[in-house]
Amino acid sequence: MPCLGDVESDPRELEAFAERFKQRRIKLGVTQADVGSALANLKIPGVGSLSQSTICRFESLTLSHNNMIALKPVLQAWLEEAEAAQRERLAKPEPPCCGDRRRKRTSIAAPEKRSLEAYFALQPRPSSEKIAAIAEKLDLKKNVVRVWFCNQRQKQKRMKYSAVH
């Protein structure tokens, strides 16, 4: 009954950590993007850099539970190192010192989005045929509709949903 593997998978603990993390990160004067790229310098096996988006989502708990659990130890390690480095600086009298073709993103208009949400409420996993039918009705590319449903399902699995429920 008292689980073995998932030591700190308690959502409350994760939530508390995410908040502490954000506050301490800000106190260090570091941006989300900074953290992401700094992770690579941490030299943790199998861990490279991450994007601003991912750090942001970690802080706002808009990642899946498993994703949060996987990232926590990494971010915790970064935080400890960053704070240790700062203490060093405070200990000494610090001397004064001193990136082609872009990807495109479809924009689904509000009315179409409302329709999609309505379809989703009825059937979160429409068949390929239904997706095609929906795409035609809304005058959207079939693939756009397919991806929209995938992303919508992912949203439901986040610790905290973002926007429309």
Add this chain to the structure above:
DNA sequence: ATGCATGAGAA
């Protein structure tokens, strides 16, 4: 901060 997209791996 969030919308739409990609790609690796599962099923």
Add this chain to the structure above:
DNA sequence: TCTCATGCATA
């Protein structure tokens, strides 16, 4: 084909 972790582009 879907899920899942992740990110570019954009609001």
